Amino acid sequence: MKLIKQGKVRDLYSLSDRQLLFVASDRLSAYDVVFPDPVPGKGVVLTALTRWWLEQAKGLVPSHWAGNDQEQMRELVIAHPGALPSDLPERAMIVERCEVIPFECVVRGFAFGSYLKTHPEVKPMTSFETPLFTPSTKAEKGHDETVSFEAMRQALGETADTLKELSIRLFRFASGICAKAGIVLVDTKFEFGRDRGGTIRLIDECFTPDSSRFILKEDVERGVYDSFDKQIVRDYVDRIGWDRRPPAPRLPPEIVEKTIARYRAIQQRITGVRVS
Ligand SMILES: Nc1ncnc2c1ncn2[C@@H]1O[C@H](COP(=O)(O)OP(=O)(O)OP(=O)(O)O)[C@@H](O)[C@H]1O
Numbered sequence: 001m002k003l004i005k006q007g008k009v010r011d012l013y014s015l016s017d018r019q020l021l022f023v024a025s026d027r028l029s030a031y032d033v034v035f036p037d038p039v040p041g042k043g044v045v046l047t048a049l050t051r052w053w054l055e056q057a058k059g060l061v062p063s064h065w066a067g068n069d070q071e072q073m074r075e076l077v078i079a080h081p082g083a084l085p086s087d088l089p090e091r092a093m094i095v096e097r098c099e100v101i102p103f104e105c106v107v108r109g110f111a112f113g114s115y116l117k118t119h120p121e122v123k124p125m126t127s128f129e130t131p132l133f134t135p136s137t138k139a140e141k142g143h144d145e146t147v148s149f150e151a152m153r154q155a156l157g158e159t160a161d162t163l164k165e166l167s168i169r170l171f172r173f174a175s176g177i178c179a180k181a182g183i184v185l186v187d188t189k190f191e192f193g194r195d196r197g198g199t200i201r202l203i204d205e206c207f208t209p210d211s212s213r214f215i216l217k218e219d220v221e222r223g224v225y226d227s228f229d230k231q232i233v234r235d236y237v238d239r240i241g242w243d244r245r246p247p248a249p250r251l252p253p254e255i256v257e258k259t260i261a262r263y264r265a266i267q268q269r270i271t272g273v274r275v276s
């Protein structure tokens, strides 16, 4: 198996010139640094959510997921003993190899996170009537940087408009589903790519706690903005005064447990299914 890319969280293997094995590890990153302690079960949760959402959204946009990949992944585990995790079918997907469009398509339904840093005058959780599209560059190393839509348009031409429109449509669609589950989708990030035929596809993960900020509706209503993601880790490392430069500190077991509990809670509440 040829490992073609190791991201902060995922390992990508080449299966053929058309297909990749897209494996979600249990690695956790915060402030763009990977932690030495994994969060057991996280990759399975991310994969379950991504599959579920891609299935729901398939009428809106084609995705990179090849579908029907379980049997092939079981065969891969047997054919490459020791090289792949034994729970591969739960933590990986077989996807179409795409040329990644080098922008992160960030959509915000509410003012939160980095938006508040650049707009300190805005009250947290102010809702935007039309979701805001705030793209950023995909940095090879280090932090992604927010860019203007005009800059994205200069780089991509009309494709920028297509991605913006698709992103907002996907965000609205998912917000409706989350609302029914008692969850507020605050913001999210998509990646898009082009397949061999030039078709734009939704790639990477989507609507997971690593790519999105979810807050329970009941919490929002009482003004508590506790998001269901790695916020517990961020709060912990801020508390101990980590300077956000590598290496990342070890995580106490209770921080790891609370984090996976939050990932699982959001996954179960959205999909109604428990995984491992
Ligand atoms: N269908 C696809 N074809 C090619 N590359 C893909 C596809 N889907 C996702 N990717 C890429 O796979 C990588 C996923 O790995 P991971 O999420 O760990 O990366 P990351 O650390 O978030 O960030 P970076 O994008 O900077 O590598 C991303 O670089 C993403 O752009």
Ligand SMILES: [Mg+2]
Pocket: 007, 009, 204
């Ligand atoms: Mg990623």
